[in-house]
Amino acid sequence: MVNRLLLVLSLALALASPARALDPSEILADPALEERARALSQGLRCLVCRNENIDDSNAELAKDLRQLVRERLVAGDTDAQVLDYVVGRYGEFVLLKPPASGANLLLYFAGPGMLGLGLIVAVFYIRSRRSRETGPAERLSAEEQARLKEIMGD
Numbered sequence: 001m002v003n004r005l006l007l008v009l010s011l012a013l014a015l016a017s018p019a020r021a022l023d024p025s026e027i028l029a030d031p032a033l034e035e036r037a038r039a040l041s042q043g044l045r046c047l048v049c050r051n052e053n054i055d056d057s058n059a060e061l062a063k064d065l066r067q068l069v070r071e072r073l074v075a076g077d078t079d080a081q082v083l084d085y086v087v088g089r090y091g092e093f094v095l096l097k098p099p100a101s102g103a104n105l106l107l108y109f110a111g112p113g114m115l116g117l118g119l120i121v122a123v124f125y126i127r128s129r130r131s132r133e134t135g136p137a138e139r140l141s142a143e144e145q146a147r148l149k150e151i152m153g154d
Contacts (some may be wrong), residue, residue, distance in 0.1 A: 018104070023145050026063070027090035028070055028074065036073055037073055038081060041053060041054050041066055041069060041084065042055055042096075043083075043095060043097065044069070044094055044095065045095065046059055047061055047062075047065075048061050048062065069086070083095075092104070
């Protein structure tokens with residue numbers, strides 16, 4: 001029974017893995033170039049599918065980008081030159097992991113900065129509420145408190 005369960009589980013996991021969108025006609029004859037192309041494709045975002053790399057996407061634009069990467073590699077470009085060409089054409093958004101520089105630094109630090117600012121505002125708000133919540137009897141002078149006790153009959 002356990003063996004059957006393991007077999008069914010392994011088949012389910014095998015079927016659940018993402019299918020590669022790479023068409024066999026796109027594969028380069030040189031295995032070294034193909035390996036470089038696949039590595040570059042893993043870091044490029046499909047502009048149609050958003051958070052999916054172009055290697056896994058079935059979109060036409062992803063196919064065009066895969067073809068463009070392979071053409072640039074066959075032409076003799078280095079990996080950096082290929083990435084520069086694609087980024088120059090489509091912008092930094094095409095990179096799944098854009099560099100932490102320039103305007104991107106604002107995006108990297110905006111979340112934690114806003115959280116910190118929110119915590120500071122919350123602390124000051126809570127402190128100001130506590131100071132306002134002190135009862136009027138606590139703000140009276142000793143003479144006024146005695147008079148209040150006299151009136152209240154304490």
